[in-house]
Amino acid sequence: MDRQLFFNLVSAYGADPKHWPLEHREQATGFAQTEEGRRMILEATGLDAALSSYRLPDPSARLHARILAQASSRTTRRKRLVRYGLGAGMIGISLAGALTGALAVVNLSPPPALTLGDTLTAFGNLQSESEIAEDGK
Structure with a gap:
């Protein structure tokens, strides 16, 4: 482990090795035994203590x-x-259901059975000219 990586590790995670990432902990512990490592740990310990003692006011x-x-x-x-x-x-769901039901009834129900006479059309009964003349009188 080099000096810069150890410095970044201690700056980010503090002086306590328990807080260091597992993948760097073994190498960092070895570097911490050096003179430079102990100095960085000592500086970080002071900062850790200051941060730990700070309390926000209620x-x-x-x-x-x-x-x-x-x-x-x-x-x-x-x-x-x-x-x-x-x-x-x-x-909205209720209205959509009612509309769907109404459309289903209109489209799926059979047409009413009409007894069609000889003269019944969609527009009414057909009348002969003599019947029309009689109605007009």
């Missing part, structure tokens, strides 16, 4: 309340959107 009550209010309003909006979206979807 959030203020005002920030806490604001976060809860925003989460509540977003949840309410999401619930409303889901409720209305599902309702609209169900209405």
Whole structure:
């Protein structure tokens, strides 16, 4: 392992060998025994200690309340959107089903049995000229 690779490893993962990737751990442990390796480990140990001791301050009550209010309003909006979206979807599906059913009945049902007389057409009964003349009187 060379100096630059060891430096990158210690800079990224810290001084504790347990945090180093397994594929580099054995070679890095060997390099850590050198004078230069011990110096890099010592520098990284100081940084690790500083980072480990840092604590974030607790959030203020005002920030806490604001976060809860925003989460509540977003949840309410999401619930409303889901409720209305599902309702609209169900209405659409129901209408599509009704239309499909109506079309199926119209297309698949046999035509009504008509008793056609001699003079019955699609436009009504045919009348002779004498019948038309009688109706006109």
